[in-house]
Amino acid sequence: MGSLDRSLIAGLSVFEGIAATDLDRIVGQARSQRIAKDHPVFQQEQEAHSFFLLLDGHVRVVKSTPDGHEVTVRYISPGELMGIAHALGRTTYPANAIAAVDCVVLAWPSRLWPAFAADFPSFSANTYKAVGSRLQDAHTRVIEMSTEQVDQRVAHALLKLIKQTGKKTEEGILIDFPISRQDIAEMTGTTLHTVSRLLSAWEDQGLVKSGRQRVTVVEPHRLLLIAEGREEKG
Amino acid sequence: MGSLDRSLIAGLSVFEGIAATDLDRIVGQARSQRIAKDHPVFQQEQEAHSFFLLLDGHVRVVKSTPDGHEVTVRYISPGELMGIAHALGRTTYPANAIAAVDCVVLAWPSRLWPAFAADFPSFSANTYKAVGSRLQDAHTRVIEMSTEQVDQRVAHALLKLIKQTGKKTEEGILIDFPISRQDIAEMTGTTLHTVSRLLSAWEDQGLVKSGRQRVTVVEPHRLLLIAEGREEKG
DNA sequence: GACGGAATTTGCCGCTGCGCAAACAAGATC
């Protein structure tokens, strides 16, 4: 707890262009926190007491509907902010954030947000840019849901995941955290059964290799063809 | 062109808390513009030379996909900003904005954006709040597309429209601009045929009244039941 | 008032993909 220093956050795009002494001040006001796999970082509808920076691990952001459906909004990678309810003009968290693996985060009390935004223009500029690109992601998502078939959406989701957190292996590009068929279904608006059928079919064609909570994309290029609807079903 | 004054924008939430003299300065730098029905305010991928405030009329924001699909992102009502690409960290417009009826807008050159944001903290705060709520709308949309059936989505869309631009008539609540079955289909990710069938069925049950590019909701409460999936199909 | 174009309605067919159910596999636990 006493050993936090600016090297943790220097170089992250959110803190780009901020002086070293300011970075120290910023980090000095954070507390670091471990979140065990499958535990929440924050929860939907809760008072947004803190905002967070993910230092290590992967976090799944999920919205629950009143009727029991779960929709995965996005995955957070190291270096990204989360729980920034105040930047959206909210006082409660809009979704659940669940650690997909053991994670390390920095947490700041929300009351510091206005001061950060005022004192560090590049911080607020970078944050709002991030919000802007999330808005565009969300629109892309809406368009995909409106115009694409399930196989295209699942293909797009896998491509996004390997782009964001892909790790080269000798077999192909591995999604670098445990992800179940159910998780993929919640990202794409379908059911785990349909995802399972698709992955099985793609595995037969040598496009992917997958196992329990593990997916490796073997042929990204052919997957892209499916994502864009340019390949007939096999 | 010479007769613009602050009364045009005073009282709008985006300009809340800004002094009268500043409002004059802001309006003084705008030019007002008429957009005829079905003409574009700005177009997707174009250089974002200006940002706009809708003074009168209704504007449909539509994204076109490479394969020829059109998805309606939102409708803009008087008092709302649009084309604020710079607030999202973009230099081109992300979508087409089409006048649903004859419109009047104020336009500012985009290069004024940074100065506005710096000089009028409440302007930038209000804008980012608006972006935040659009992000939440987009997420809501994703959730609806993922978990709801077509009839629920169309019901939700109609409810949103009457909430935003509903006008009381003796028959019910009228959506106060021309809107076709095709338009509703593009808002909900379905086809005009399905929308037509749904509206016909609902008309038989007395839920709505509709005609050529006109929809009136007669029984909002029962429509809400459908939107929430609590009513069996008739 | 007749004509032409655009929006809407409606029938029919077929496919995508979901629901249900049951078997199966892979880790986790003791």
Add this chain to the structure above:
DNA sequence: GATCTTGTTTGCGCAGCGGCAAATTCCGTC
């Protein structure tokens, strides 16, 4: 190593809804 839990696979049936096509109605225009 035996058992339990959790994730995955797969078959079968069917319903929601999209595609196609044709008829119809509405409205602007000449």
